[in-house]
Amino acid sequence: MNIFFTGDVMNRKKSPSKSSPTDPLKFHILSNRYIVLDGHFEITEYTNDYIEFCSNSLKTRFYGSNITVKELGDESADIEGLFVRIEFS
Amino acid sequence: MILRLLDFLSGWVQFFVSGSFCDVFFKDCRFYGIRLYDIKHKNDGYFCRASVSDYRRLLRIRRKSRVKIKLTKKVGIRFLLFRNRHRIGVPAGILLSVIFIIFASNRIWCINIVGNDGIDESKIYASLEKLNVAVGVKKNDLDTRSLSHLLVVNTPEIAWSAFNINGSVLTVEIDERTFAPNTIDQKSPCNIIADFDGIIENMEVYKGEAMFVKGSAIKKGDILVSGITELSNGVTVFSHSNAKITAVTNEAVCFELPLTQSVTTNTGNVNKISAFSAYNLKLPLYLTVPHYKSYRKEIIEKPLTVNGQKLPVSITDIIFYETKTNTVTYSSGEVNDMLKKLIEEYELENLSNAEILEKEETFSQNEDTLSVTVKYIIKKSMGTEQKITVTQ
Numbered sequence A: 001m002n003i004f005f006t007g008d009v010m011n012r013k014k015s016p017s018k019s020s021p022t023d024p025l026k027f028h029i030l031s032n033r034y035i036v037l038d039g040h041f042e043i044t045e046y047t048n049d050y051i052e053f054c055s056n057s058l059k060t061r062f063y064g065s066n067i068t069v070k071e072l073g074d075e076s077a078d079i080e081g082l083f084v085r086i087e088f089s
Numbered sequence B: 001m002i003l004r005l006l007d008f009l010s011g012w013v014q015f016f017v018s019g020s021f022c023d024v025f026f027k028d029c030r031f032y033g034i035r036l037y038d039i040k041h042k043n044d045g046y047f048c049r050a051s052v053s054d055y056r057r058l059l060r061i062r063r064k065s066r067v068k069i070k071l072t073k074k075v076g077i078r079f080l081l082f083r084n085r086h087r088i089g090v091p092a093g094i095l096l097s098v099i100f101i102i103f104a105s106n107r108i109w110c111i112n113i114v115g116n117d118g119i120d121e122s123k124i125y126a127s128l129e130k131l132n133v134a135v136g137v138k139k140n141d142l143d144t145r146s147l148s149h150l151l152v153v154n155t156p157e158i159a160w161s162a163f164n165i166n167g168s169v170l171t172v173e174i175d176e177r178t179f180a181p182n183t184i185d186q187k188s189p190c191n192i193i194a195d196f197d198g199i200i201e202n203m204e205v206y207k208g209e210a211m212f213v214k215g216s217a218i219k220k221g222d223i224l225v226s227g228i229t230e231l232s233n234g235v236t237v238f239s240h241s242n243a244k245i246t247a248v249t250n251e252a253v254c255f256e257l258p259l260t261q262s263v264t265t266n267t268g269n270v271n272k273i274s275a276f277s278a279y280n281l282k283l284p285l286y287l288t289v290p291h292y293k294s295y296r297k298e299i300i301e302k303p304l305t306v307n308g309q310k311l312p313v314s315i316t317d318i319i320f321y322e323t324k325t326n327t328v329t330y331s332s333g334e335v336n337d338m339l340k341k342l343i344e345e346y347e348l349e350n351l352s353n354a355e356i357l358e359k360e361e362t363f364s365q366n367e368d369t370l371s372v373t374v375k376y377i378i379k380k381s382m383g384t385e386q387k388i389t390v391t392q
Helices: B002-010 B022-031 B052-065 B077-083 B089-105 B121-130 B144-154 B332-350
Strands: A026-030 A034-038 A042-046 A050-055 A058-072 A076-088 B012-018 B036-042 B045-051 B068-075 B110-114 B158-166 B169-176 B190-193 B198-207 B223-226 B228-230 B236-238 B242-258 B260-278 B281-284 B295-306 B309-329 B355-365 B369-382 B384-387
Touching: A042 A058, A042 B022, A058 B022, B012 B022, B012 B036, B012 B052, B022 B036, B022 B052, B045 B052, B052 B068, B110 B121, B110 B309, B121 B144, B121 B169, B144 B158, B190 B242, B198 B223, B223 B242, B242 B260, B242 B332, B332 B355, B332 B369
Parallel strands: B110 B169
Antiparallel strands: A026 A034, A034 A076, A042 A050, A050 A058, A058 A076, A058 B036, B012 B045, B012 B068, B036 B045, B158 B169, B190 B223, B190 B384, B198 B242, B228 B236, B242 B369, B260 B281, B260 B309, B295 B309, B355 B369
16 A cells, blocks of 8 residues: 555546636747747647647647756746747647 | 746646647637747647646647647756655655744844954953843844844943844944043142162152152162142141152062973874864764874864855864873073073063163073072162151
8 A cells, every 4th residue: 555645646636727628828929949838738848959739720830949847847848959940839 | 037937836747748729729829828938940740848737638638730749848846846756855854944944034144243342252242241232032022123223322432333134134334432531639748759779860750849859779669759848837738749750770680490391292193183163053974083182282173154245154173182291301591591491581570671781691500400690780760659648
C-alpha cells in the first residue's frame, strides 16, 4: 500500500477551473525573451528551436532558440528563450 | 534568495523524461495538477524539475503515458539528512547549533557604554554589575526603565541614563553630571602662615597686616600676614588675608647607591601560550605551561569584533619571557651617572615650582656604596591660609 502526501494521484485535483475551454488562450509577450500563456492549451510539440501549443483548434508556434518552459501549471505556462517568430495555423 | 532557500527546505528533484508520448505526459501532468519547472529539450527527451511530492505522483502517471523517467538530481534538506543518516555528528551538530543560537539570541553578549568622557568605564561596569547587568544575562530579565533610574541613583556622577537593547548588544547611554564649582571663600577671616624656614625675599600684602618685612628670617608656622587689624580708634577688624610672598630657603637631600647591584635581564627564551575565552569560560589552547624559574609575563587580549562591535569571545596570548638575576659591580663613574639621574628626577618632581639659586653636590664613597648630598638654596613662594576662629 502506497501512502502519498497529496492523496490519491489518480484523482483529479478538484480546484475550480479559472477559465472555460472555449475561452481564447492569452499570450503575454514580455519582450522577445519571455512569454506567459494563460488559459486552456496543450503542448503538441516542443524542441529547443520551437514550441507549439494547441487551443480551441488554433495552433500557435513560437520559433526561437534555447526555449525553456520555466513553469508548467494547470492553466498557465511561462516560457523563456530568444523568440524570433510566431506562427498561427 | 528566499525562494531558493524555500526550495531547498521543501526539496526538489530533476528528472529526464523520454519516450514517444511526452506531449501526453505533459498533458497528464497538467490534468492532475502537477507543476513542472525548467523544462528543457535535450537528446529526444526533456529535463524537468518538480517538487518531491509531485515527483511521487508522476511515477504513477508515467505508466499511462508510456514514458521513461530517469532521476538526475536530488536537492533538499531531506536528501542531505538522508545521505548523512549514518553520521550522527551532522544532525547532532545542527541540533546543537540551533540550541546554541536560541540560547545565545536570548542573552546579552556585549555591553557598550556611550557618552562618558570623565567617568571611567570600569566604574560604570562596576555599577552595572551591582544592578546584575553583565554579559550573559537574560534579555527578558532586564527592566530597562527601572535600571536606568537605579543607575542614576547609584552613581552620583551620572545625571541621566538609558538602556537600549539591540539584538544581543546592550547600549548604555549616559549623560555626565556637571557639579557646581567650589566657591573660593574670600570672606572668612584668616592669617597667612609660613610653610618652611627661610628669609623673606619679596612680600606683597593685598589684605591684612604684614607681621614681617623683606629680609626677615622666619620659622615654619610663623604668622606672616595677620587677619586681625586693630585700628587707631581701638576697633578690631577681621579680614581674609591675601598676599604674595617669596622666600629663600635651604634644602638638602642625600642619595645612596651600592656599587654591587642585582640586575634582572631577559635570557632571550620566549614562550607563548594562548587561551580561548567565551563569556566566563576559558579554554586553554596549550598542553604545557613553560617552567621558567623566573619570568616576566605579558598578557595580550584580542577580542573578536564584527563591524566594530566587540564580541564576548576573545583569544588571550600569554607571553613568558625568561629572566635571570645577575650581580653586577659598577665602577664609581657609572654609579655617579646613576646618582646624577636620580638628582635630575628629584628636581623635576619636587623643585619644578622653585628657582634654584645655588646647588652644591658632595660625593662620598664608602666600602661598597657611593652617596651624594645635594644642598640647594632655592627661592619659592610660601604662605598657607590659616582660619581664625572668632567667638563672641
